[in-house]
Amino acid sequence: MDAPVTNGITSGSTWPLSWTRRWEKPMQVTIEAVVRKFGATAALHGISLDIQPGELVALLGPSGSGKTTLLRILAGLDAPTSGRVLFDGDDALKLTVQQRNVGLVFQSYALFRHLTVLDNIGFGLRVRPRSRRPSRQEIKRRALELLDLVQLTGLEKRFPAQLSGGQRQRVAFARALAIEPRVLLLDEPFGALDAKVRRELRRWLLEIHNKTEHTTVFVTHDQEEALELADRVVVMSEGKIEQIGTPDEIYDEPNSPFVFSFIGESSTLPVRVEQGKVWLDEHTLDLDVNGVPNGPARLFFRPHDVEVGTDLPGAIPGVVQGLRRHAGARRVDLAVASLPDRIEIELPADYNIGRSGRIAVRPTQFRLYPATPQD
Amino acid sequence: MAGARGLALKKPSALPGFGLALGFTLTYLSLIVLIPLGGLVLKSATLGLAGFLDVVTGPRTLAALRLSFVTALIAAVINAVFGVIIAWVLIRYRFLGRRLLDAFVDLPFALPTAVAGIALTTLYAPNGWIGGWLAPLGIKVAYTPLGITIALIFIGLPFVVRTVQPVLEEFDRELEEASATLGANRRQTVFMVMLPTLMPAILTGFALALARAVGEYGSVIFIAGNMPFQSEIAPLLIIIRLEEFGYAQAAAIGTAMLLISFAILLFVHLVQAWSRRRFGQ
Amino acid sequence: MTDAAVAPLLVSTPQSQAVTTEQPLVRYVLIGVAVVFLVVFLFLPLASVFVEALRLGLGTYFASITEPDAVSAIELTLLIAAIAVPANVVFGLAASWAIAKFDFHGKSLLNSLIDLPFSVSPVISGLIYVLLFGAQGYFGAFLKSENIQIIFALPGMVLATIFVTFPFVARELVPLMQEQGTQDEEAALSLGASGWKTFVKVTLPNIRWALLYGVVLCNARAMGEFGAVSVVSGHIRGKTNTMPLHVEILYNEYNFAAAFAVASLLALLALVTLVVKVALEWRYADQIAASRRH
Numbered sequence: 001m002d003a004p005v006t007n008g009i010t011s012g013s014t015w016p017l018s019w020t021r022r023w024e025k026p027m028q029v030t031i032e033a034v035v036r037k038f039g040a041t042a043a044l045h046g047i048s049l050d051i052q053p054g055e056l057v058a059l060l061g062p063s064g065s066g067k068t069t070l071l072r073i074l075a076g077l078d079a080p081t082s083g084r085v086l087f088d089g090d091d092a093l094k095l096t097v098q099q100r101n102v103g104l105v106f107q108s109y110a111l112f113r114h115l116t117v118l119d120n121i122g123f124g125l126r127v128r129p130r131s132r133r134p135s136r137q138e139i140k141r142r143a144l145e146l147l148d149l150v151q152l153t154g155l156e157k158r159f160p161a162q163l164s165g166g167q168r169q170r171v172a173f174a175r176a177l178a179i180e181p182r183v184l185l186l187d188e189p190f191g192a193l194d195a196k197v198r199r200e201l202r203r204w205l206l207e208i209h210n211k212t213e214h215t216t217v218f219v220t221h222d223q224e225e226a227l228e229l230a231d232r233v234v235v236m237s238e239g240k241i242e243q244i245g246t247p248d249e250i251y252d253e254p255n256s257p258f259v260f261s262f263i264g265e266s267s268t269l270p271v272r273v274e275q276g277k278v279w280l281d282e283h284t285l286d287l288d289v290n291g292v293p294n295g296p297a298r299l300f301f302r303p304h305d306v307e308v309g310t311d312l313p314g315a316i317p318g319v320v321q322g323l324r325r326h327a328g329a330r331r332v333d334l335a336v337a338s339l340p341d342r343i344e345i346e347l348p349a350d351y352n353i354g355r356s357g358r359i360a361v362r363p364t365q366f367r368l369y370p371a372t373p374q375d
Numbered sequence: 376m377a378g379a380r381g382l383a384l385k386k387p388s389a390l391p392g393f394g395l396a397l398g399f400t401l402t403y404l405s406l407i408v409l410i411p412l413g414g415l416v417l418k419s420a421t422l423g424l425a426g427f428l429d430v431v432t433g434p435r436t437l438a439a440l441r442l443s444f445v446t447a448l449i450a451a452v453i454n455a456v457f458g459v460i461i462a463w464v465l466i467r468y469r470f471l472g473r474r475l476l477d478a479f480v481d482l483p484f485a486l487p488t489a490v491a492g493i494a495l496t497t498l499y500a501p502n503g504w505i506g507g508w509l510a511p512l513g514i515k516v517a518y519t520p521l522g523i524t525i526a527l528i529f530i531g532l533p534f535v536v537r538t539v540q541p542v543l544e545e546f547d548r549e550l551e552e553a554s555a556t557l558g559a560n561r562r563q564t565v566f567m568v569m570l571p572t573l574m575p576a577i578l579t580g581f582a583l584a585l586a587r588a589v590g591e592y593g594s595v596i597f598i599a600g601n602m603p604f605q606s607e608i609a610p611l612l613i614i615i616r617l618e619e620f621g622y623a624q625a626a627a628i629g630t631a632m633l634l635i636s637f638a639i640l641l642f643v644h645l646v647q648a649w650s651r652r653r654f655g656q
Numbered sequence: 657m658t659d660a661a662v663a664p665l666l667v668s669t670p671q672s673q674a675v676t677t678e679q680p681l682v683r684y685v686l687i688g689v690a691v692v693f694l695v696v697f698l699f700l701p702l703a704s705v706f707v708e709a710l711r712l713g714l715g716t717y718f719a720s721i722t723e724p725d726a727v728s729a730i731e732l733t734l735l736i737a738a739i740a741v742p743a744n745v746v747f748g749l750a751a752s753w754a755i756a757k758f759d760f761h762g763k764s765l766l767n768s769l770i771d772l773p774f775s776v777s778p779v780i781s782g783l784i785y786v787l788l789f790g791a792q793g794y795f796g797a798f799l800k801s802e803n804i805q806i807i808f809a810l811p812g813m814v815l816a817t818i819f820v821t822f823p824f825v826a827r828e829l830v831p832l833m834q835e836q837g838t839q840d841e842e843a844a845l846s847l848g849a850s851g852w853k854t855f856v857k858v859t860l861p862n863i864r865w866a867l868l869y870g871v872v873l874c875n876a877r878a879m880g881e882f883g884a885v886s887v888v889s890g891h892i893r894g895k896t897n898t899m900p901l902h903v904e905i906l907y908n909e910y911n912f913a914a915a916f917a918v919a920s921l922l923a924l925l926a927l928v929t930l931v932v933k934v935a936l937e938w939r940y941a942d943q944i945a946a947s948r949r950h
Contacts, residue, residue, distance in 0.1 A: 399750040485880075489880075489903050497912070503704075525697075529701065610883065611779075
């Protein structure tokens with residue numbers, strides 16, 4: 001089962017069909033205190049991250065968060081101002097792009113338009129130095145196998161211009177896999193595709209990952225995608241890591257206002273912690289303080305994590321400002337006390353209330369964070 | 376007017392003046408271009424097909440056509456190679472004087488051919504700046520086919536540069552990055568990924584330079600030796616025939632040259648159509 | 657790019673650009689090759705024009721360009737350009753109006769026809785008129801009987817010049833007007849403007865820089881045309897010689913200094929053309945960019 005760690009020399013040897021399984025142990029990637037400055041501005045402020053072999057990690061964040069910069073540093077297309085990057089304990093920064101043997105998939109596919117699908121896939125093998133280059137028949141055979149893996153058999157003679165977006169991206173994958181990369185890096189791979197294709201390809205990516213078990217790092221701003229695919233999610237914002245955790249941890253236990261509001265939907269209100277209780281304006285809310293120190297704070301909860309009623313003690317009083325249909329339920333915007341903030345809650349579709357109606361809201365799940373200077 | 380519009384227009388338009396504009400355009404074209412060119416072809420047709428072929432394949436004519444074409448071909452190839460290098464350097468690198476050099480590339484378009492002709496001749500004559508330097512090495516440039524080729528290099532230089540520049544400018548850097556991550560070194564990326572993509576533009580520029588060079592007169596006539604069979608270019612032969620009042624012969628040679636030009640143009644068209652199909656622009 | 661202005665060749669490339677460019681040595685060599693090539697093939701010929709023109713001193717220089725035959729050559733050149741360029745402007749406007757604002761059968765054929773002179777040898781461009789209007793041409797007898805002189809006289813030279821230069825204006829206008837579409841004109845019409853008014857007040861201002869660009873190129877070519885005009889001229893000194901033809905005559909008489917003196921005027925014109933061209937491209941790139949992508 002464990003193929004010898006032969007570093008890619010294949011000419012002369014026969015390859016079992018299962019070559020696409022890991023033929024070499026998946027790689028561990030260690031990022032230590034990586035800083036990337038562009039002139040005076042820093043795109044990355046000291047990122048440290050340990051990626052386990054075979055893990056599928058998502059770098060999630062809004063644009064400008066530095067996630068693509070980090071990915072490019074891993075690929076060798078960019079270099080950090082300071083910090084270390086280790087591949088299986090070895091310094092990766094001293095390797096050139098060509099030497100790093102990473103498989104990079106771009107958002108815009110970056111397929112070579114003058115080459116057929118087959119030639120695109122085999123490109124990485126054809127450019128190898130003679131000593132490591134497989135024979136032409138071998139390259140062709142492998143490319144066809146990969147084509148099969150990505151479920152595009154029959155399209156080998158087509159040109160990229162003749163393929164759909166989803167097909168092109170799969171060819172790009174196959175091309176990256178052909179070089180037997182130690183780590184797969186995906187830069188918003190589904191960003192250029194429409195929603196339906198995106199969903200299909202997400203499922204497909206998971207399948208591929210399970211089959212090939214490459215260490216994979218992918219960048220996305222789509223939190224749904226990150227939560228669905230990743231073993232672990234790294235939430236980034238403005239060049240820093242906000243939180244690292246499994247999708248469940250990120251969703252259920254966000255550790256900062258940014259993460260809470262970025263992942264899933266959220267409603268938020270400014271509150272005060274005093275005497276061990278949470279105060280909204282002049283009255284207390286029946287919510288645990290959870291160790292948040294006295295002072296101004298922010299309450300976060302998800303629109304659907306609420307119980308409502310007309311007369312709930314210790315609940316947030318709201319006045320309905322607007323209602324709308326949302327899938328199988330209703331979304332309601334509430335004005336709260338004299339605050340300018342609006343909160344959004346979810347009600348069953350048949351709940352009987354109209355504009356200007358009064359309702360009391362008690363979050364069943366919530367988080368409380370000390371207020372930041374911006375609040 | 377309305378009738379003419381109804382006939383020619385594919386879809387109705389609110390804008391006026393179509394008939395007037397198109398009418399004027401067509402008249403102008405007919406009078407200046409079509410009728411005179413038609414006259415040329417007609418005149419050469421008066422020789423009959425046999426006569427036409429006779430003139431065109433006559434030894435002196437053949438030598439002239441061959442000289443014009445071969446020197447143009449060599450010059451166009453040289454321009455293709457160096458044109459790519461120049462375009463590359465102008466687009467991809469930043470260096471002192473780049474903008475100036477870029478503007479200068481258009482000089483052959485702006486400089487009158489006669490001026491270029493006498494300048495090149497003086498430069499490459501045995502006592503010229505360059506000619507004097509090459510003479511001790513036994514290399515004669517002026518009054519030889521080599522001189523013609525040099526003049527044609529001058530003439531065709533901007534073509535490849537200007538057709539390649541826009542393509543190179545818009546070239547997607549991600550393709551280069553992808554190629555590098557797949558393990559290709561810089562040389563492989565340039566020759567296996569970038570140049571093939573540039574090839575249609577290079578071929579177009581090459582063909583345009585070739586077409587221009589085949590019929591070139593002013594910049595060549597001074598530096599060519601004008602010796603029949605040896606260094607006599609086809610356009611000169613046309614003039615000689617004209618002066619001898621051999622109108623039909625001159626017309627025949629002219630028609631032959633037109634055919635060569637159109638063949639080159641057709642080639643350009645095909646290259647562009649092929650590349651549109653293949654690359655799906 | 658961030659490192660645009662600074663010590664260009666000596667800035668080390670940041671990693672992000674290092675992957676997509678060549679090693680420094682390769683870069684220097686390529687730049688060197690390009691510069692040497694351009695200097696040898698472009699700069700030296702241009703420089704030699706001025707050096708040779710001034711070889712016998714400023715006195716000879718000015719004498720050469722004020723000599724009567726030279727002066728009449730200059731006048732003839734200017735006259736031909738003064739006729740040919742406006743004619744081609746009118747043609748260019750008409751052709752681009754028809755092509756850009758309307759959709760009709762044969763439009764692409766018309767477009768290709770306009771580019772025709774670029775593929776025709778200058779000598780042929782003159783030959784065709786000799787075949788039509790020369791003494792032995794199709795209309796030769798008729799013209800002789802009416803005592804009209806076309807070949808070996810101004811009309812023939814103007815015709816040949818027009819043939820060679822008419823694409824320049826049209827080629828600049830057509831792509832630009834196609835890009836601009838018909839909205840502005842339709843808006844003006846809907847507001848009640850007449851066709852002419854619309855053209856003058858709406859269309860023309862929109863294309864003025866491309867028009868100027870085309871005029872500059874057209875003029876440069878018109879004044880510098882040699883082969884075509886040579887065929888239809890009679891090379892009659894003082895009468896049917898343009899500046900390029902005069903240069904030829906002087907050169908063939910081994911009167912090099914004078915030949916280069918007159919040539920230097922043309923070279924100056926070329927440089928001015930280049931300067932104007934670059935200035936227009938730089939400032940109004942978007943309005944003439946369409947033509948660059950030809």
